[in-house]
Amino acid sequence: MATPRLHRRTQGEEEDASVLRLGPGMGIRSYQMNNSLTKDEHKEFNNAGCLLISEVKYLLENRDKDAPDTAYVCTISLDVPGIRCISIYLTVWSWNTNSVYNKTLEYVKQFAKFTTTDSASAVRETLRREPQLTQFETAQIANLCPADAEESKSIIPSLVKVDDDRLQALLDEIQTMRKFQS
Incomplete structure (x- = not known):
């Protein structure tokens, strides 16, 4: 079995989590290295959403x-x-x-942070109402459930664009849903 060739990163491929440029290991290219499907066969995943x-x-x-x-x-x-x-x-x-x-x-x-599909859907809907959040950020917040805005911005650097008070209100709402899920 042939092993994938390593390639050097060019200047334009530098990772920057604060703008959601997560590097080559986070995309279709890494999946293709281990699978026989062509890039055209993976097009349906280019705009795929993120699941909790x-x-x-x-x-x-x-x-x-x-x-x-x-x-x-x-x-x-x-x-x-x-x-x-x-x-x-x-x-x-x-x-x-x-x-x-x-x-x-x-x-x-x-x-899994949420025991029912209703609670997971409610959390997704709450986060979806915040227009500044991407699907990736929404999934990360729901999957990690950070306690406060400072913690969330340290583990998800792209959240610097969201006001601390607004982010804290979202996190508090999620924690409340998590506490009272059936």
């Missing part, structure tokens, strides 16, 4: 209930406000014995 870990947990758990031990290509869809409908295409071979699936499910169960 809680939403991924819901998708995986429901897929597991629908067909626990079958082998076929399946589509899982979740209607997320602002992103229309998200479809995930999976090729499933002995679904319950797939180690990648099991590790992914274990991960999302451990790190």
Whole structure:
């Protein structure tokens, strides 16, 4: 099996998280290095939305209930406000014995911040109302649930554009939703 060639970064590829330029490892190029699909076949992912870990947990758990031990290509869809409908295409071979699936499910169960789809949707809708936030920032805030504006700006540098008081109000609202989720 051929290994991917390393390439030197040019001046124009410098990473800068404060403007969401996250480097070559965060895009389609890194995925292509390990897969046989061409760049044209990946175009549908260029403008793909970001899912919350809680939403991924819901998708995986429901897929597991629908067909626990079958082998076929399946589509899982979740209607997320602002992103229309998200479809995930999976090729499933002995679904319950797939180690990648099991590790992914274990991960999302451990790190999901919201226990119900209603609470995850409410958080997404709350953050979506803030026009300055990108989908990436929305997902990061919901996945990490920082306690205050200072913490959120230190872990998500691109949030410097958002006023501290407005950001703190959003974070407080999310913490309240998290506390009272059923």
